Amino acid sequence: MTENTSERTAIEATIFAYFQALNEANINAILDLYSKDPVMLPFLQPAVVGTDAVRANYEGTFQLIRFEVQPTIQEVVQISPDWAYVRTDTSGTFTPIRTGEGAPSAFHELFLLRKTGDDRWQIARYSFSPTGPLPAI
Amino acid sequence: MTENTSERTAIEATIFAYFQALNEANINAILDLYSKDPVMLPFLQPAVVGTDAVRANYEGTFQLIRFEVQPTIQEVVQISPDWAYVRTDTSGTFTPIRTGEGAPSAFHELFLLRKTGDDRWQIARYSFSPTGPLPAI
Numbered sequence: 001m002t003e004n005t006s007e008r009t010a011i012e013a014t015i016f017a018y019f020q021a022l023n024e025a026n027i028n029a030i031l032d033l034y035s036k037d038p039v040m041l042p043f044l045q046p047a048v049v050g051t052d053a054v055r056a057n058y059e060g061t062f063q064l065i066r067f068e069v070q071p072t073i074q075e076v077v078q079i080s081p082d083w084a085y086v087r088t089d090t091s092g093t094f095t096p097i098r099t100g101e102g103a104p105s106a107f108h109e110l111f112l113l114r115k116t117g118d119d120r121w122q123i124a125r126y127s128f129s130p131t132g133p134l135p136a137i
Numbered sequence: 138m139t140e141n142t143s144e145r146t147a148i149e150a151t152i153f154a155y156f157q158a159l160n161e162a163n164i165n166a167i168l169d170l171y172s173k174d175p176v177m178l179p180f181l182q183p184a185v186v187g188t189d190a191v192r193a194n195y196e197g198t199f200q201l202i203r204f205e206v207q208p209t210i211q212e213v214v215q216i217s218p219d220w221a222y223v224r225t226d227t228s229g230t231f232t233p234i235r236t237g238e239g240a241p242s243a244f245h246e247l248f249l250l251r252k253t254g255d256d257r258w259q260i261a262r263y264s265f266s267p268t269g270p271l272p273a274i
Contacts, residue, residue, distance in 0.1 A: 127264040
């Protein structure tokens with residue numbers, strides 16, 4: 001694909017909105033950024049397939065953890081008119097709700113985004129892992 | 138993309154060859170399946186960028202671990218003439234070399250493959266994580 005600045009900006013906007021919603025533990029805002037048939041690939045958990053399962057996964061996560069992380073976009077590659085991938089690193093604070101003690105954390109992420117009929121880039125596949133051990137939750 | 142059976146077969150062949158080479162701890166065979174500018178996203182480690190770093194990562198892994206895993210292909214999606222993604226689950230045995238005691242293990246994987254000039258589908262981006270805790274290595 002030829003580099004397209006406005007598409008790149010739109011793709012990045014979805015990624016930044018995702019991490020803002022994650023930091024706010026805003027599940028509806030997060031789900032709004034996903035496509036209709038999402039698959040999430042979290043570390044130390046089986047694949048999470050479909051909107052209902054993805055919602056339940058975030059509900060479970062936010063009962064245990066708060067995030068305050070900032071992404072660094074390492075790659076944005078538009079593969080076709082309606083598919084792109086984005087690779088990010090994030091760093092910030094991971095706070096188990098049980099202890100309230102925030103710990104520095106770093107993650108890497110791989111997103112596959114799909115452009116939907118209403119010209120929005122949405123998260124279709126999402127894989128992530130911390131770059132090292134996290135505090136017990 | 139229109140479904141293309143021969144392309145799908147070629148894409149799947151790369152994935153099956155990857156897990157065979159992983160099970161054999163055959164680093165040269167593994168590296169031959171990667172593109173020229175690979176990025177590997179392992180769990181609990183930072184992103185591994187470039188062929189030299191990917192090679193070093195497998196060298197480190199195979200000093201500590203042997204795998205005997207079988208993939209189940211969950212999705213094969215050809216996105217463009219020269220890009221595809223594949224999502225797999227694997228299950229099998231994870232054996233720390235230190236103990237020699239194999240333990241059942243399951244992983245999920247997300248591959249981004251790129252078709253190269255010589256009509257081979259190669260691994261360009263690869264993210265994976267176990268679906269639950271692993272034995273200490």
